[in-house]
Amino acid sequence: MLLQLNNIFKWVTTGGQRIFLLKDINLEVEEGEFISIMGPSGSGKSTLLNVIGMLDTFDEGEYNFMDESVHSLKEKHRSNLYKQYIGFVFQSYHLLDELTVKENLEMPLIYKKIKGSERKAMVADMLDRFNIVGKKDLFPAQLSGGQQQLVGVARALIASPKLILADEPTGNLNSKQGEEIMELFKQLNEEGVTIIQVTHSEKNAEYGSRIINLLDGRMV
Amino acid sequence: MLINHLKIAWRSILKNKLFSFINVVGLSIGLCSALVIGAIIYFDFSFDTFHKDKDRIYRVTSLFKSGNDEFTNRGVPVPLMQTFKDGVSGVEEVAPFMSANFSKVENKSQEVILKNVNDGIFADEGYFQLFDYQWLAGNSQTALSEPAQVVLTKNTAAKYFPKKSPTDVIGSTLVYNDSINVKVSGVVADFEKNTDFKFTDFMSMSSAKMFGEKEIATSDQWNNTSSGDQLFFKVREGVDMAAIRSRLDALAKEHKNTAAWAADDERLFVLQSLPEIHFGGKSGDYPFNNSDHVASKTVLTSLSFVALFLLLLGCANFINLNSAQALTRAKEIGIRKTLGSSKKQVVRQFLGETFILTVLATLLSLLMAPFLLQQFSEFLPSGIDLSVLYSMQGILGIILLVTIVSILSGFYPAFVLSKFRPVAVLKGQFTKGDKGTRLRKTLTVFQFVVAQVFVIATMLVTKQLHFVMNKDMGIKTEAVAYVRLPWNDKSEVKKERLFSQMEKIKGLSKVSWGGNPPTSNNISSTILTYFKEENEMHQETEMLWGDITYLKTYGIPLLAGRERLNDSVKEYIVNERFAKALGFQDPAEVVGTFLKMDSTQIPVVGLMRDFNQRSLRSDIKPLALTGDWGNSNYSSFNAIHFDLGNNTDNWNETIEGVEQAWASVYPDQEIQVEFMDELVEGFYRRERSTVQLLKWATGLAILISCLGLMGLVVYTTERRVKEIGVRKVLGANLAQLNILLCKEFLILVAVAFAVAVPISWYLVQEWIESFAYKTELSWWVFLASGIGMAVIAMAVTGARTYKTANINPIESLRNE
DSSP states (O other): EEEEEEEEEEEEEEEEEEEEEEEEEEEEEEEEEEEEEETTTSSSHHHHHHHHHHHHHOOOOEETTTEEEGGGSSSHHHHHHHHHHHEETTTTOOOHHHHOOHHHHHHHHHHTOOOHHHHHHHHHHHHHHOOOOGGSSSOOGSSOOOHHHHHHHHHHHTTOOOEEEEESTTTTTOOHHHHHHHHHHHHHHHOOOOEEEEEEEEETTTTTSEEEEEEEEEEE | OHHHHHHHHHHHHHHHHHHHHHHHHHHHHHEEEEEEEEHHHHHHHHOOOSSGGGGGEEEEEEEEEETTTTEEEEEOOOOHHHHHOOOTTTTEEEEEEEEEEEEEEEEETEEEEEEEEEEEEOOHHHHHHHHHOOEEEOOTTTTTSSEEEEEEHHHHHHSSOHHHHHHHHHHEEEETTTTTTEEEEEEEEOOSHHHOOOOOOEEEEEGGGGTTTTTTTTTTTTTOOOOOOEEEEEOOOTTTTTHHHHHHHHHHTTTTTOSGTTTTEEHHHHHHHHGGGGGGGTTTOOSTTOOOOOHHHHHHHHHHHHHHHHHHHHHHHHHHHHHHHHHHHHHHHHHHHHHHHHHHHHHHHHHHHHHHHHHHHHHEEEEHHHHHHHGGGSSOOOOOOOOOOOOOOHHHHHHHHHHHHHHHHHHHHOOOOOOTHHHHHHHTTTTSSOTTTHHHHHHHHHHHHHHHHHHHHHHHHHHHHHHHHHHHOOSTTTTTEEEOOOOOOHHHHHHHHHHHHHOOOOTTEEEESSSSOOOOOOOOOEEEEEETEEEEEEEEEEEEEETTTHHHHHTOEEEEEEEOSSSSOEEEEEHHHHHHHTTTTSGGTTTOOOETTTEEEEEEEEOOOOOSSSSSSSSSOEEEOOOSSSSSSOSSEEEEEEEOOOOGGGGHHHOOOOOHHHHHHTTTTTTOEEHHHHHHHTTTTHHHHHHHHHHHHHHHHHHHHHHHHHHHHHHHHHHHHHHHHHHHHTOHHHHHHHHEEEHHHHHHHHHHHHHHHHHHHHHHHHHHTOOSSOOOOOHHHHHHHHHHHHHHHHHHHHHHHHHHHHSSSHHHHOOO
């Protein structure tokens, strides 16, 4: 088992009233799964994804990731944990504007303190695999949205994470570009990477092996 | 990792060109002033630091107390030198010496003549034992043991004996003051490092008599102190200085002046350690008679504060802009954190960025430094340069400075940025709750307080300077000048010849004999005794010597009595202050009284109007004018004063006439025409340099502050573009929007003004205390400077707010 959420609650207090963002979430994810999280706006999809990605905290419950209990870890350990095992893909790509494609890909490796020569090899590998060798010296602003997201996915993958978290990865793309990204995810999943995506689109959700529906912070 | 950081730092610097520019320029101005001022301070602290055992070398100086007045003299009475030579317990070596001016030095064999050699001293072998000179020729033990021996420095030897090596010079003869034959007995290397010991001709002490100077061994003139008579000594290691001090106190007491008028006076011998000498005596006098520069610790302290504040202003800019920019960098940090960057790494990255900017600023400031130094060259000692910045110490200092500045200005922004939580940033929940606002406002207020204080201080100091330079001194200063007769040519015949020739020059409306001009830095005073109802009254009185036309030449009116009968009759004309000091209600009553000087009774025949005898720092003092009768050995009339008349057109011609007359009488001497208006201006040299410095500091402070303000305005308006758009759609007009945007900044400037007023009032008040005549610290100066600042701030903000307010709302509201 890759990760397990037990009775997760998350709330904010406004005017003395608790508003629940996540309510009693129980979820087990096995390695190799491809899960789609669906639900209307404000139902807590992104929050759940961020909790799983350890970017956000929760107020109650237990979270075990690869037999580590995340809820009792210090921030530094948590960051080490996700640095090692999780890759993120965002709706608006979130590439670093000041860096070229190649340098963007290199960034996570630097933070993992991988040696320069090794980094080069891995980046070259990834550029090859995603067919973007010709674009390696361009800056994000010089790429189309689809290409940027491709780089985004490549960057998420480069450190060979066990889990990829994607927050509406096709939200800013046209249907053709979106389809390509989803095909890519499917292929990656077949190669053994676990994927959890948040999506609005029924069609994209179909790519997953399991669909989780959220409403007002609760799994339905 | 490092390369990556530097790379992204460099790119983000390029991306935010305006901000980077403001940062770098602001910082480099601060750094530049810090470097230049640092070099100036280093220069003054580097004097005479190279002497062996410098911590054990002391100079004895004299301190006189008379009533509430205290004044110092860097010299000592000559007999004290002998006392020390005879041995004082705890003292290891003694070096007495006397300053010497030689009117002429001649090397007859090579026909070399040098006039007015003023860097000579009479010294004995003790001098060379105490101060470690490198001997190029001659023997340090015997070189000064006989009369008529002189040791030269290498450069001087080369001047007197062109093309001869030091060893060839030994034994050659030089003729001093036309008739004294002296043998060169040694050549020493000049000190290469900064030093006040700039003596060139070391005449043996035993030659003093040949030059008509005092003799150490026989003199008993305990009450005669000349600033040229110097006494240095070195104490034994671990000696109790208190013992030496009490011995000096005892000596001072033992040889107290026994004259009746000196009953209340006190004299002390004060020790000055070698490193202190460069900073002058208690009353700020020069290190030696031949020094042309004295360092002032007050000036250096003020300079350091100026540098510190300009540097802090630059840093404040940095913190301000970078923490303001944090928002635009937030996304990047969010991404970095999701990619696994730790807080520490973010901090390091931003510190690195600051470091790069600081290094850039430093390079820029090194380029600007020579220009800034040049601005001050007028009132800086010669020999000061920036080479110290490129020395080992200088480079280490700069590296230290860069590091401190980077940390100071980079730490807060880096800290703020690293605290961002990625999820909040990436969700875009970040736009509200901008926590650094208060800090940024505080920093902006700080910047404007500094700038405002500089502005007010500059205006007030300028006002005071204008006041003292234009205040009526009570004498005519326009078109009046004098020439001083050569001190080494006492011929009465020549004097008379020059005077009668000058009388014939048409352009000169008045020509008078006299001593010092009525207003000058050279004041002699004496004690006059007045019998008041059987009581003796001793009145310290400043003395002027002049013939019967002297007062007319300087336009000083007689208020009562008459002019003296002739130039040499024993009669006094006194000023009103003198009459008041003697207790006359009506000053005119002083006419007809008798004053006793030494044993002679002298009548007061006239009363002259008060005028300022010195700069307006000092008050008017009791004064008496008299003719030339005091001393049979030499004339008190050593200058010819003249009025150039009102016709400015032929002044040049007239001056030429004076020069010709001089040349025909004293062909060997150079003429120096001293103009009274220049003399008066010269009183305020220091004040004028203060104004110059303040103007620069003010300009730079305003510039940095405005850069900072501009950065802040750009940032704020950018953030409020959407708000402006909404307001415009709702019907706000341009003026309303501008006021809305400017208001926030003007409030800061107003707060700064409120803080700056009392600070600057206090500082200027302290400064102006040193003047007897003060300008008013008028409220309008404060108000004007405040309004001026507000206008500048408006101009800086206005340009930007106008642009923002003009943006079409469709543009600003379209995205999102």
